[in-house]
Amino acid sequence: MTGTPLLDDLRAALGDDGVLTDPDLLRGYQRDEADLCVAGMPAVVTRPRNTAEVVAVVQTAARYGVPVVPQGARTGLAGAANAVDGAVVLSTAAMAEILEIDPVNRIAVVQPGVVNAVLAGEVGKLGLRYPPDPGSWESSTIGGNVSTNAGGMCCVKYGVTTEYVLGLEVVLASGEVLRTGRRTAKGVAGYDLTRLFVGSEGTLGVITEITVALRPAPEESLTLVAVFPSTAAAGTAVAEISARGLTPSLLELLDQTHLRAIEAHQPMGLRTDARALLLAASDTGPRAAADLERLAEVCEAAGADEVFAATDQIEAAALLQARRMAHPAMERFAAEAFPGGNGGLIIDDVAVPRGSLAALLDGVERIAEECGVAIGVVGHAGDGNMHPNIVVDRADPASVERGRRAFDEIMRLALAMGGTCTGEHGVGLLKREWLAQEIGPVGVRVHQAIKAALDPTGLFNPGKIL
């Protein structure tokens, strides 16, 4: 149990069990789920149990001039949680208490390490709902969701994480504890510091407590499947759904590559001959059937080959489960596409105005052909937020290079359409250059000025976002 002065001080503050230094353990904290992003080896992983211990970690690291990399469950897809060499990783996994659920005021107060599904389950018991539902919801933490402003399938009707964050407790680089926001339904007191921290990917402070807004539990929902002869036709249906003022509670797209990957991963009877499938739902209870009819009409008019409603909640749940399986199924498909299981994915996350979705999907097909790579597309069609998943052979630099080129071309296309380089995954390491393109030199300078104002020595999560 010997160590450096840094480690000694951390152990003194957190006890031995709050400080990990075994290299085998440290390796588990090196990276999130983003493929092909650099990750360093941390000097130490700390697991503080409360705000005071977070303050101790931050102050100790600051004293030794060692950077702090905050981590949730490391399910992110942009490398934002990746360690840098010699850093202090600050895992919030041991801060996993739901501190309060208040049904009258429809709020919950949680520690950052609470898993999304745990919170959703607990509030569900009280007839309430915490809507944000990123793909990783069964393992990702509220702290991580807030830090990356996570999205999910609910967003088309219920918005992203930031819409549900009322207030935060944050440990600043100075070691001071900042409280932002409120517990009230409404409030405009001062600058919106809460939303400045949401999505800041651990670069401005360490979030130690979160007050979230809850909603009443949704009513019963009905689910629709529409099968299309082309991805562009599915995109056209989405634009028309939006133009007609319909508000589905779910509007997801799966392309043929994903349908086949999912069927291969776990046979579910999906129509793998379809070029694209739209999954739509309405959660308006007694009115859902009428909503579904209008959605079906639009899909048929846009050229769907087949449109059918899930016969019951079991089939609807199975369809949702198939959609949720897209990411692991595609990872497996990619791995198996190359010898030695060396296939990997570069995951894009562009969002374009809904009216441009069909053109984006056409463009992705063209880019795949031009770059000579396979690209599967899946995503939150109702938000115009697509995940073109680019399949590359990690063992073949030329394949990786082609994949990166396709990634860049898709980014360029989306920005040219008035889109954004990230709809929900965040910037992390993966999209720093594209963020700079998107926000321009003035935007970059303002980001730098805010970072410098809150974290003048660059203590937190260096190299991320900017």
Place this chain on the structure above:
Amino acid sequence: MTGTPLLDDLRAALGDDGVLTDPDLLRGYQRDEADLCVAGMPAVVTRPRNTAEVVAVVQTAARYGVPVVPQGARTGLAGAANAVDGAVVLSTAAMAEILEIDPVNRIAVVQPGVVNAVLAGEVGKLGLRYPPDPGSWESSTIGGNVSTNAGGMCCVKYGVTTEYVLGLEVVLASGEVLRTGRRTAKGVAGYDLTRLFVGSEGTLGVITEITVALRPAPEESLTLVAVFPSTAAAGTAVAEISARGLTPSLLELLDQTHLRAIEAHQPMGLRTDARALLLAASDTGPRAAADLERLAEVCEAAGADEVFAATDQIEAAALLQARRMAHPAMERFAAEAFPGGNGGLIIDDVAVPRGSLAALLDGVERIAEECGVAIGVVGHAGDGNMHPNIVVDRADPASVERGRRAFDEIMRLALAMGGTCTGEHGVGLLKREWLAQEIGPVGVRVHQAIKAALDPTGLFNPGKIL
């Protein structure tokens, strides 16, 4: 047409008609609608017509070291738009063009001087809706609404202005033009600069273009009136509505003082014997009648003397109009309450957790008695956001002093309940000390650091918020 070098430079950039110096005209730009706040005499009022002219005003003012006070329609209620002596007022009134309405992507792009009601009307023609509806919506501008993060009656279901702001163009203190945000439904690229500027009350930059999200037009709504024997009983009904997971599209409270003031201002047949009246609505079309029944049940259980539905849309509109008249009616009531029309109002804007509404209303009655002032209460009950309006004799320093004491006591009470000093009006000049109390010394330092990062010389709207 002689003047100082500052005026000469401004005239060279904007032409004579973009630069006002006539003292009679300048007086009209001294203050917003907040009573009893200090206001200085500006050196000049500028009315730029486009972003380039805003840049010219900002750069010119910066060159001469003269502060810039941005103004919309000056309908604010916290003094945030009040001039300071010798300042350059920058009115956005001449930038009033709707640049784009895109029904497929449900967005509009507007200049800051567009009046809220004008935008609402134009998008309404396309079957769309811009929800934020502050009391001043017929005259206030979108730029002002964004700068103060304005609320309104829609908020209980549809949220405040910030929920509808997707992107901004802002002229910074450096004269650089920053673009923030996006045109897409979803996007998490970088820090949320958009929402940092929303509600910053002109202290960080001048907003020159706004991209807002629109919603489909609401369905038909039905309206309910519940008459209570005490304000606290009405507060209890509100907490129970929330606890039961009901989501009315409107939930407003008027106390007896306001009911009488409105009847005196314009007789509408309101029950002036009621101690409090709740106005509720549901805009769920065919389901609104069932919603109304559940709301009525809750009100009756909470002790309402009488509960009735508006017989038709005309009666519903009249009730809404009565509510909208609360502010001018109360101003008139206050003016006439003292000799010489010298009565004035100190308008509070606290928001508390909905479950504490009844206790807040009880507390306000107690404070009125203890301080020896009349206080009428009106507000957005469904958000826990109340406007205790304190009636004072402006000609009597002792009366003003009693009013200020009551104002402070109400603030103290709301903060003790976990509330906020401003639910929707903003901080401006009126609540600077209370903001500091609410956010604490660390919060103040972070505000100052951000202000310094974006506006190092303190060019914009000095003395506001902080």
